[in-house]
Amino acid sequence: MSFDPELVTDDSNQLRGWIDRAKYSEFGPVVHFAYGLQKDSSAVAAAADTSWSSGQVEGQINRLKMIKRQMYGRAGFELPRARVLPYSPAVTAGPAP
Incomplete structure (x- = not known):
């Protein structure tokens, strides 16, 4: 499972797909990370879709x-x-x- 391509494309739909696949990973920390991203999915999607940074x-x-x-x-x-x-x-x- 790769994480980089989902962030390089700046597409929140691909990132959501990665999160859905990562929830079923055999590696516990990846599963925990995916659930954490899903909890704040609106902020994660905005970070992927916009070029604005604070x-x-x-x-x-x-x-x-x-x-x-x-x-x-x-x-x-x-x-x-x-x-x-x-x-x-x-x-x-x-x-x-």
Whole structure:
């Protein structure tokens, strides 16, 4: 049983077919994974059918959380603000005309 071709085609119907076949696999973790995918089938189908990704947003959130953890107990609000704002598009773009 192969998993790659179903994701390469970006077709949720093929992915659903793989899930249906995987539920009857002899390998327990594959069966468990297939049932987990089936529970959230609408999100899985949307991920297969659309090219939209939230990776950029998640990356920025992780960066902010890391800075917050590093600054915990070190200073007030000014130091974390100074570390976050240089990366802000509003700060790097300059003043509005």
